[in-house]
Amino acid sequence: MTGMKVEGREGTENPMNTDDNVVTNSYRLLDEVAVSLEQKCILHVCGQRSGKSVALGLSDYSLALYDVCNLHRVCSFPAHTSTITDVKFSSKNEHLLYSSSLDGTVKVHDLRSKTCVAELKDDSEGPSMLKPISSFDFSSDENFGSAGTELFDGDAFVLFWDIRTSKLLGGYWESHTDDITQDKLHWFRGMDSTFNISCITHTEELQLWEIDGASPFAHFTREDIAGILKDDTVDNTYLVNSHNQEDGGLLIIAGYSSLKRQDLSAFSLKKPDMTAVCSVSSMNGNKQEVRGSWYNAKDQVLLTGGESGFLSLWTRDDESNTGHQTKNFKMKHKSKSKPYQRE
Structure with missing residues (x-):
């Protein structure tokens, strides 16, 4: 090394440590x-704030929950019909897990019942024309969610929802000519x-x-x-x-x-x-x-x-x-x- x-903060160059002091x-x-x-x-690994469990997003479009201490599987269940692109635990409720996918949905799962309790999507073009979600995040209070999409009909979109009602609030388009990847x-x-x-x-x-x-x-x-x-x-x-x-x-x-x-x-x-x-x-x-x-x-x-x-x-x-x-x-x-x- x-x-x-x-590059340093003032635009100067700061030497990194040499082998002698690493x-x-x-x-x-x-x-x-x-x-x-x-x-x-295993595409994604996300842990609870408590540190007790981790959620995995798998390549077969399923989610799995594991106990951190002994690596025993707590549960697993099918979640999507295409590649999972992100997995995030709720910051307010450790029983809720978000996942996004190229199948065009962001889902909220209740890990106690292993069911989807909310689904965010843009079906304005019809139920079979969902825009593939490539990235997802939510606001600090978890009232609102946003997602970026892969190219859809020649354009890429940034979409916004009210998570409390699953209502699509709107989006940006005609501003990206390539997939929006986070x-x-x-x-x-x-x-x-x-x-x-x-x-x-x-x-x-x-x-x-x-x-x-x-x-x-x-x-x-x-x-x-x-x-x-x-x-x-x-x-x-x-x-x-x-x-x-x-x-x-x-x-x-x-x-x-x-x-x-x-x-x-x-x-x-x-x-x-x-x-x-x-x-x-x-x-x-x-x-x-x-x-x-x-x-x-x-x-x-x-x-x-x-x-x-x-x-x-x-x-x-x-x-x-x-x-x-x-x-x-x-x-x-x-x-x-x-x-x-x-x-």
């Missing part, structure tokens, strides 16, 4: 389960406790933005990421997600995928300016290209899911990881888990 640079450690694979005997890809956005606290945004782009780059910034204050290219992870082929390097850490830093999950190996790593960016890499962690035992991750910062527990359908539970393998819940995980996972769970 010697000589690698990122801490190297590892995450240990504590447990792992395959979601099915059939080949299913880069992976993540909010974190920056200097002076202001909120900043990390963005993982479709070109496998990491950008850090201030809310009122005209350009990213830090920008890690795919080449930069490969250098941090010491990957020999840039084109095989990919980014998965970014997560908040208890010390205010960011944990970035990244991988290397080839026919010969599937590597997974994490690196930490530290305050105050988030431009310095302070640690790089290896994850020995990864078997797949990872598509989604969820991180419990308090207990330093990470869950990943990916192309081969494995849900993997990782913990920091060092003396600093002394969280009570982590000790519980280690006690409960002393024996080797089953390689799969039956439907």
Whole structure:
């Protein structure tokens, strides 16, 4: 990493840490389960605020709920008729789960009854002409929802609903000539406790933005990421997600995928300016290209899911990881888990 640079806040270049002052450690694979005997890809991983359960969006258009502590399946059910494009837990009610899909719907599921209790869609062109949803989010009070679509009849749309009534409020169109895809956005606290945004782009780059910034204050290219992870082929390097850490830093999950190996790593960016890499962690035992991750910062527990359908539970393998819940995980996972769970 010697000589690698990122753009600073004042437009200057700040040198990143060199190999001499980057801490190297590892995450240990504590447990792992395959979601099915059939080949299913885990596309999305999302955890409850309580940290008790994670929801998975699967490639067979279904949703599955797993207990974080023992990786037992709580429930699974069919959710859509086409590819699931996002999964989000309600911030107000942990029993409610949102999912969006290319079938043209955003659904709200009650996990207690495993039923859809609300559905958002644009059927203004007819019930068989729904616009394919490629990204979705809701307001902080969950009263309103918005979604971007893939191209539909030569145009892409941004749609808005009142979630309380499932009523379509309107949308924008004739402003996009390509699919509206949401880069992976993540909010974190920056200097002076202001909120900043990390963005993982479709070109496998990491950008850090201030809310009122005209350009990213830090920008890690795919080449930069490969250098941090010491990957020999840039084109095989990919980014998965970014997560908040208890010390205010960011944990970035990244991988290397080839026919010969599937590597997974994490690196930490530290305050105050988030431009310095302070640690790089290896994850020995990864078997797949990872598509989604969820991180419990308090207990330093990470869950990943990916192309081969494995849900993997990782913990920091060092003396600093002394969280009570982590000790519980280690006690409960002393024996080797089953390689799969039956439907």
